[in-house]
Amino acid sequence: MTVTPLRPTLLAIMVEDQVRAALQEDLGRAGDITTYATIAPSLMAEARVNTRQEGIVAGMELARTAFRLVDPAVVFDAHMEDGDRVKPGDALITVNGPARSVLSAERVALNFLMHLSGIATLTARYAAEIAHTPAKVTCTRKTLPGLRALAKYAVRLGGASNHRYGLDDAVLIKDNHIAVSGGVASAVRAARAYCGHLVKIEVEVDGLDQMREALTASPDVILLDNMGPERLREAVEINRLAAGLSPEAYRNAPNRVKLEASGNVDLTTIKAIAESGIDYISTSKITMAAPTLDVGLDVVTR
Template identity: 70%
Template sequence: MTHLPVLSPLLIEEQVRAALIEDLGRAGDITSQATIAPEMTATAELNVRESGVIAGMELAAAAFRLMDPSVRFEALVRDGDRVAADAVLARVSGPARAVLSAERVALNFLMHLSGVATYTAAFADEIAHTNAKVCCTRKTMPGLRALEKYAVRMGGGSSHRYGLDDAILIKDNHIAVSGGVTGAIRAARDFAGHLVKVEVEVTTLEELEEALEAAPDVILLDNMVPELLRRAVEINCDCAGLSEETYFGDPRRVKLEASGNVNLKTIRAIAETGVDYISTSKITMAAPTLDIGLDVVVR
């Protein structure tokens, strides 16, 4: 059974509270104060204008709750759901001032994270016929990394390391400074605990073969064309003494990750070379928002 990820309630409250404080400023929502009497109530719907994958419902709910605990938020979909255009995502009712004051913060989170989830799903759908997984990286908007990585997983993607402290990724600049692929991997092995993964970036097949001798956990194949990626998979298979039939899932082999020039037009060919993971910043840094609005229901 595969369980979907969840966001910590503490993280949700921290993020939403900060966003509300930023929006309300020093005087609060002066438009709602000027035009709406304190005793007035409102009912509204969160409507999605285009098809997509939803992420961020708990953050939207928290925006209304933190503005006024008496606001009722009725979610009609869950994160990870694929929805059609014009679907109603939630109904909100309560003090009108609170509903309208929380509207933008709720929509900002929901539109952005649903956009990330939707764009990720487009990449994941392209390679669903392969064993490869599309991954996000550390290229995220500052302060939103945990939320964006959550949204990627809602869209069917996978997460690379969260930060500099949870895995060792030896890149070209580390290799240049340390003096070579083998030395960098061995130094990382000596430094890391037994639960810390070690990945190394290579740009040529010669560097790949050198890296395989030092046995990292993962090798990142950077900016290689599909022909080279396919050859890299063959070399990895040969070094592990495996046939193609037993290649996937065998713990003796090194996992291979491809990066560079990954987009919706190229990811299928990359995945079909046999790599395990394909990392791209596109799904977090280039995802368009999903068009979602809040409409007051007038009776």
């Protein structure tokens, strides 16, 4: 039975410090001197945030928090939710309140919306390319400093899954760990002895001989680095035979080693990679190379 995952949740308490820091960076030592110089304190404004491109919305709670922190008197009316698909001209938000406050919060609110919506939108394109396969797109730890939890949230809104959040929630034994520790299997066994039973262990290999060695230590996941589709198909078959499973039983076997592909993943290559039969495809492009979604705020004139 296929289970449709619920949309991820981003609570205000998870984002307030980041929004506050962004506002402090933008407002600096003297505040929004342009707005203070040109807009009287008594003036009120209504403004709408509209999308100018097709995409997927992410970051509404950050935008809400930006306006609230600048001025609780600003009324924030959301017309969309995170995860909604939008087209050019769609209204995301209407804000009403003191004009100075609306304009001073604008840039920070839009920066978060544009960045996170861009990640969700590009991620959705990657996920759509392999929707006909059981493989899942997953992100990496390559995120802008300080924004990892937000970027990974946007990835999930785009229909992909999250890799580890940091160095402390899962083991990923990479080539440099293996070079120092002395071997693939020994590194996996050492990790298993060190970590508790709830910690997943993944090991990176760059060849099929290393993969065979890794299988002797039974990691949870093997990361196949920079292998083309043909080599990946070989890896899947090696894994199937090692597990003693028929082709029909292999895909849904709960306890077999999972295979992840990485390296040279983009929109032109991901389909062939997924069709090789691997389980996960990790790429940093969805978090590090996503263009922003074009979103703008316009004051409503009467």
